[in-house]
Amino acid sequence: MSDVKPVLHHFYVDGKEFETAKDHLTGLEIKNIAGVPGNYQLFQEETGDLPDKAISDGETVSVVRKEHFFAVPPATFG
Numbered sequence: 001m002s003d004v005k006p007v008l009h010h011f012y013v014d015g016k017e018f019e020t021a022k023d024h025l026t027g028l029e030i031k032n033i034a035g036v037p038g039n040y041q042l043f044q045e046e047t048g049d050l051p052d053k054a055i056s057d058g059e060t061v062s063v064v065r066k067e068h069f070f071a072v073p074p075a076t077f078g
Contacts, residue, residue, distance in 0.1 A: 011063040013042075014070050023064050028057035030069060040071040 006021035013034035020033065027042045036042065042055045045068040055061055055069070 009063045010066050012066070012068045020063060024060050024062050026057065027055040027059050027061070030055070030061075030063075031057070031071065034069075034071070036071040037073075039074050041074070043070050043072065044068070045070065 008019045008021055009023065010017055010019050011025075011030070012018070013030065013036060016034065018033050022029075025033070028038075030036075031038065031040065031042055038057075042057075043052045044055050044061060045052050052070075061067065
């Protein structure tokens with residue numbers, strides 16, 4: 001029997017902290033953990049002047065470096 005605890009990685013969505021034992025998550029997993037509606041678009045915040053990166057539901061991203069994400073509701077026109 002081992003008392004080894006998994007390493008938890010912290011990440012942020014819309015300024016709220018979440019944690020996971022996984023090194024990588026899909027966009028859909030991030031939204032599910034954070035309670036983000038499925039029709040919202042997820043973005044990964046980039047450093048400096050780099051544009052933020054849109055993350056699709058099936059795209060896998062690393063969360064080992066306290067990554068920051070934000071969710072945007074679908075656009076409404078009219």
